[in-house]
Amino acid sequence: MPYRRLPNTDAARLRALRRALEKGREVPPHKLAYQAKTIVRLHRFLPLFENIIQLQRQSMTSQNNKSKDYYEATRKARLYLSHFIRVMNMAIFRGDLPEETRAFFGLSSAASTVPAMNTDNELISWGKRIIEGEEYRIRKGGSPITNPTIAVVKVWFGNFLDEYNFHKTITRKTLDYNEKTAEMRKEADKLILEIWNEVEASYGSLSDELKRKESEEYGIVYCFRRAELEDAEAMNQEEQSIAQS
Secondary structure, three states: OOOOOOOOHHHHHHHHHHHHHHHHHHHHHHOOOOOOHHEEEHHHHHHHHHHHHHHHHHHHHHHHHHHHHHHHHHHHHHHHHHHHHHHHHHHHOOOOOOHHHHHHHHOOOOOOOOOOOOOOOHHHHHHHHHHHHHHHHHHOOOOOOOOOOOHHHHHHHHHHHHHHHHHHHHHHHHHHHHHHHHHHHHHHHHHHHHHHHHHHHOOOOHHHHHHHHHHHHHOEEEOHHHHHHHHHHHHHHHHHHHHHH
């Protein structure tokens, strides 16, 4: 006897639920192989499940499409901020600026290395320090650092912040949809199992073959074991041989 294979993907779940609902619309209530209250649950649940799956997929697609922009904006902001610090250090090495210039950016006067900006938080923190520090230094009468200027750095840092905030929003939204979809999958699996059990129970008095045939009309999926497939193939070959003799 073949065994039932319950759906394990969203596409398979939707296919099973839709087929059960279609059958419920085709067959009069007194002839339906599952309970009337179950079709009410199907009518209520299926549109909600379809909608959350669609929203989850759209959110994931949007996140994936925008990820490239986010990573590029992050790279550019880190590049310009790092270059700005390097140019400032080179000016100090040449004697064009005093070592105390570093203090405007929250750096030690003796620190000649570029601070770590590997994470988003580090990049945001140092970006604000550098921009505010240079603007304050200029207001105090200091000559602007150029190539890049702080105005250019500010543009790229602003682009990064925009992409970062959008990335955070869409990531949070995708996570919410994933959690809601996971919860609804459990309900879908429970509903499918109940429908399939009710259908098979209603055809319990039929032969195995007829029971399977009628149940498949409601979307139940059966799988044959390898031995059963081999036996069926051998039987078919034997029948063909007898027919030809």
